[in-house]
Amino acid sequence: MFTLEDIDGVEIDRRAALYGPLADAVRELIDATIRTETDADVIRDVEATVRAATTRLRDRQIDGAYGVRFTPDGTGMPWGNAVVGLRNPIAPPLDIERDEDGRHHSRFTLGAAYEGPPGHVHGGVCALVLDHLLGMTASPGDKPNFTGTLTLRYRRATPLGPLHAEARIDRVEGVKTFVVGTLSDAEGVTVEAEGVFITPAWARD
Ligand SMILES: CCCCCCCCCCCCCCCC(=O)SCCNC(=O)CCNC(=O)[C@H](O)C(C)(C)COP(=O)(O)OP(=O)(O)OC[C@H]1O[C@@H](n2cnc3c(N)ncnc32)[C@H](O)[C@@H]1OP(=O)(O)O
Numbered sequence: 001m002f003t004l005e006d007i008d009g010v011e012i013d014r015r016a017a018l019y020g021p022l023a024d025a026v027r028e029l030i031d032a033t034i035r036t037e038t039d040a041d042v043i044r045d046v047e048a049t050v051r052a053a054t055t056r057l058r059d060r061q062i063d064g065a066y067g068v069r070f071t072p073d074g075t076g077m078p079w080g081n082a083v084v085g086l087r088n089p090i091a092p093p094l095d096i097e098r099d100e101d102g103r104h105h106s107r108f109t110l111g112a113a114y115e116g117p118p119g120h121v122h123g124g125v126c127a128l129v130l131d132h133l134l135g136m137t138a139s140p141g142d143k144p145n146f147t148g149t150l151t152l153r154y155r156r157a158t159p160l161g162p163l164h165a166e167a168r169i170d171r172v173e174g175v176k177t178f179v180v181g182t183l184s185d186a187e188g189v190t191v192e193a194e195g196v197f198i199t200p201a202w203a204r205d
Pocket residue numbers: 002070076131132133134135136139141142143144145146147148149174175176196198199200201
């Protein structure tokens with residue numbers, strides 16, 4: 001589940017500089033694919049180009065998913081992750097900051113690829129973002145805490161565009177960490193979240 005990679009910071013930076021721009025380019029491609037109104041022959045031509053590019057990338061690839069890799073000094077590389085993955089074009093991706101008091105927060109923009117109701121963020125995407133942010137907040141050290149229960153209250157529709165999410169630990173009871181958080185636009189909170197995150201048996205002391 002967690003894979004040790006014996007590499008240093010220079011190698012991490014080299015890989016990030018190689019794969020990050022590729023994922024960014026594919027994110028742009030996803031947005032353009034949804035929104036283009038260009039001519040049919042251009043679309044067919046682009047489809048062939050994209051299929052050819054995919055074939056080249058598949059020339060050498062790993063079996064299965066990317067996994068969560070980490071280095072000997074504990075640097076995590078969750079690069080395939082659906083929310084923060086540097087190599088995952090599906091991920092917005094979120095850049096999550098941690099305050100000294102343990103609060104986690106992120107400013108990010110969700111565009112056309114995340115639409116549910118017209119012009120608004122899909123409810124499942126709101127849950128995706130909040131699940132990850134609350135999960136990170138619940139897992140401050142080297143121990144993962146997994147979502148046991150996540151409860152959301154959708155107060156109003158979340159518009160596509162710039163957004164802000166934040167979370168904090170409410171309390172810890174044994175292996176259970178209770179976390180609360182919100183998703184907001186410029187007008188205020190759109191979604192409230194409460195989660196129970198649990199240390200899996202294999203990670204308990
Ligand atoms: C190495 C370097 C890298 C380190 C890296 C660290 C950072 C890492 C960041 C991770 C960031 C993740 C951010 C994304 C978060 C997800 O997306 S996680 C994926 C979604 N969640 C899952 O797949 C979890 C699937 N479920 C499970 O694995 C297990 O059922 C659970 C939730 C771990 C519970 O384990 P369990 O052995 O069944 O628990 P059990 O011992 O029976 O019960 C323990 C307590 O929890 C309660 N409980 C059990 N299940 C639930 C539930 N579903 N709801 C509420 N309470 C429950 C029990 O009642 C019990 O309570 P008490 O009796 O103690 O009061």
